[in-house]
Every structure is written in C-alpha cells, then in structure tokens.
Amino acid sequence: MSPKRAYLLTISSWYLAYGMQSVVFAWLVTLVLRELPERVGFAQMMLGLPTMLLILLAGVLADRIGPRRQAIWAQLMAALCPWALIVAIALGHFSYVILIGYALAMGAATAFVIPARDGMLNVVAGQNVQRMVVLSSLCQFGFQIIGFTLAGFADQMGAVTILVLQSVFLLVGVFAFAPLKGNFESGTRAHRTAASTSVIQELRMGASTVLTHPIMRTVVLQNVAMGLFFAGSFIVGFPLVVREVFAGSSGDLALLNALNSAGLVLTILLLLRLGPIRRAGRGLLLAQGLGSLVLLSAGLADQESLFVVLVFFWGICGGLALPMSRTLMQQLAPADQRARVMSFYSLSFLGAAPLGALLVGYLASLYGPQQAIVTAALAMLLVLIMVALVSPMWNDKLSEVAETA
Numbered sequence: 001m002s003p004k005r006a007y008l009l010t011i012s013s014w015y016l017a018y019g020m021q022s023v024v025f026a027w028l029v030t031l032v033l034r035e036l037p038e039r040v041g042f043a044q045m046m047l048g049l050p051t052m053l054l055i056l057l058a059g060v061l062a063d064r065i066g067p068r069r070q071a072i073w074a075q076l077m078a079a080l081c082p083w084a085l086i087v088a089i090a091l092g093h094f095s096y097v098i099l100i101g102y103a104l105a106m107g108a109a110t111a112f113v114i115p116a117r118d119g120m121l122n123v124v125a126g127q128n129v130q131r132m133v134v135l136s137s138l139c140q141f142g143f144q145i146i147g148f149t150l151a152g153f154a155d156q157m158g159a160v161t162i163l164v165l166q167s168v169f170l171l172v173g174v175f176a177f178a179p180l181k182g183n184f185e186s187g188t189r190a191h192r193t194a195a196s197t198s199v200i201q202e203l204r205m206g207a208s209t210v211l212t213h214p215i216m217r218t219v220v221l222q223n224v225a226m227g228l229f230f231a232g233s234f235i236v237g238f239p240l241v242v243r244e245v246f247a248g249s250s251g252d253l254a255l256l257n258a259l260n261s262a263g264l265v266l267t268i269l270l271l272l273r274l275g276p277i278r279r280a281g282r283g284l285l286l287a288q289g290l291g292s293l294v295l296l297s298a299g300l301a302d303q304e305s306l307f308v309v310l311v312f313f314w315g316i317c318g319g320l321a322l323p324m325s326r327t328l329m330q331q332l333a334p335a336d337q338r339a340r341v342m343s344f345y346s347l348s349f350l351g352a353a354p355l356g357a358l359l360v361g362y363l364a365s366l367y368g369p370q371q372a373i374v375t376a377a378l379a380m381l382l383v384l385i386m387v388a389l390v391s392p393m394w395n396d397k398l399s400e401v402a403e404t405a
Helices: 003-032 037-065 067-080 082-090 096-125 129-151 159-176 189-193 199-211 214-245 250-274 280-300 304-332 335-367 369-390
Strands: none
Touching: 003 037, 003 067, 003 096, 003 129, 003 159, 003 214, 003 250, 037 067, 037 096, 037 199, 037 214, 037 335, 067 082, 067 096, 067 159, 082 096, 082 159, 096 129, 096 304, 096 335, 129 159, 129 250, 129 304, 199 214, 199 335, 214 250, 214 280, 214 304, 214 335, 214 369, 250 304, 280 304, 280 369, 304 335, 335 369
16 A cells, blocks of 8 residues: 555544544434533533643654654554443443543543644645645545544434444554554654754753744634634534524434534645635635634524524535644644644634633623524634735635745
C-alpha cells in the first residue's frame, strides 16, 4: 500500500469510529441517561477537555519522537476505551460517572493522535498540500457519514454492538500506520541535533511562530470562535433541539449528523473538481459568514424538516471553511515545527469546543436550545465582522501567501 493510501486509511478508520462515537455519546447522555441540559454540556466538555490540556504537549512529543510512533500508541489507547463502557453496560453498572471517565480517556487519546497525524500530512502530500488536505477532509466527513449511519441503529442494535464496532475500526487504523515508515520513524533532524531544547522552550517557539504570523494568528482566532459557537451548537444545541423540540430518537441524531457531513462532502467534491483556491483567506471568511447566517436560521426553524435542511446547508459552508483553514496552517508551518503548529491549530478549535459545549448547555438551560443556537450564531457573526475589518485575511496578497510558501 502506498503511503498516501495508508495515510488516508488511517483518517478513514478514525473518523468512521469518531462518527459512531458522536452519535452514541450524545444518545447515551441525552436519551438513555436523560440528563439535564447543563449535565449534557458538562459531559461533552469532558470529552474535549483532555485535548485542550494535552494537545500542545502532544505536538512537541510528536516532533521529538516521530509522529508515526506516537499515532500508533495513541490510536491503540483509543481502541481500548470503548471496552470500559462495554463492560459497564454488560454488568448493569453503566452510569453518568462511568461515561465521564470514558470521555476523559478518549479525549486524552485524541490529543496525541491529531497532531501526530497532522505532522505527517506534508511529507505524504509532496508538492500538492491543498489537494491532500481536501482528500483527507473527504475521507474524514465521508466516513463520518457511515459512522453516523451505523450509530443511528443504536436503538435496535444496542450500545454494546456499536461500541465493539467502534473499537474494531480504530484497530484497523492502528495497522494502517505500518506502511508510513522512513521519515516518520523518529523526530525531525532539528530535534535530533538540538535534543537539549526543553519542552517549554519548544512550546514557546511554536506559540511565537503562530502568534507572530498575521495569517496563522487570525486562523487560530477564528478557530476559537468556531469551537465556542459552532461546535457548541453542534454537539449540545442540536441534540437538545432533537430531544426537547422535536421529540427525536437516536436515528434522528444520526440523520442530522449524516446530513451535515453530506453537505461537507458535497463541497469537498466540488473543491476537488475546481482545483486549488488561491484566495483561501477570503474563502474562509465568506464560508464562515454564510455559515453563521444559516445557523441563525436553523435556530429559528419551527419545523423539523426545515431544521434538518438548514443543518445540511450549514455543512456545505463548513466544507469550504475547514479545508481552507487547514491548508493555510499546513503550508505556512515550518517543517521542523509542523506538529507543534498544527497542535496549536487543533487546540484553538478542539480546546474551545468543550467551553462551547458548556456555554451552549447553560444557555439552553436558561433560555431553551433554539435560543442558545441563535445567540451562538450572532456571536460568531460578530467575531467574523471584526476579523474582516482588522485582520489581513481579506487582503488578496496575504491570503495567497500559503499558495507560494
């Protein structure tokens, strides 16, 4: 198997399992345990909290010891996590506390997988980074749809069957890392010749690289806002709307997730056909702005069919925004800091998502889930207006730097 195909297989297996987890976790906490909105938000926050705390350290370690080695062990840990829930359910001891423990363990594994895998992309991609980013995004969201679909049968198949499948798919990804040898076996040359550099110094170097660059700094800021307002709405607001407004089931949750990913896939397929987008910064701003308006409309929808359609169109907007932001960061990151830079990129979104989950959960508890989504959409739109006015992202030349880097 070629390195590119092996790399795409690792992404496919991870996000197939992740898609299943997204539905099953929300189903377990909202429909099985019937937890209050604030406890739903807290549980989702616990799923992302270890990522927020550990991902920067994970990025430094991936640069030091080699991304392939780190990714293998971290994904193996992720494959073992579902068995804690399987045993608890089989023994009749499943509870909110056990679900929180699972969330913390899976979040920790995720923190070490993501920067390690991102650190390999440029070497695998060669000269065409944006195309590899788009292909990776296609695998990510395409296989998420399959995962959402499988998890939609949780009511019929039972949680244990879904969790076993999740573990198996993650193990497939562990073996898919085998062909990715050579440049991925050990740390970068810079780390082999400067082993005395401390972890703290390397974190500071990575932070300085990101924060002093006008484009990367702006992408990180937008990612924080996306984590707070977009991710919070998706992982807490949407399931609560399904439960409290439309009296839905696990199948409705799965359909919602699948249609959102279908919108993402549709845009990504279009990007593959059109070729590279030169003004990536401008495309990112436009996609997020339109996405904010669509999310606002979804929060105001009073019919389930309209709500689902709007979530699909929201996914179409995300299908442009996510590849553009990742392309900018991948192409602008120095080779010897790539895993670290991408860990800051991931942290800006995944680290903010738990706070967004908590925020939207409390807003939903106070004002209702639909009002919480409307508030989040308006806040995101305000951030984008400020970014467009004061940042270099709209400037053609600065937006095109990534294409020539």
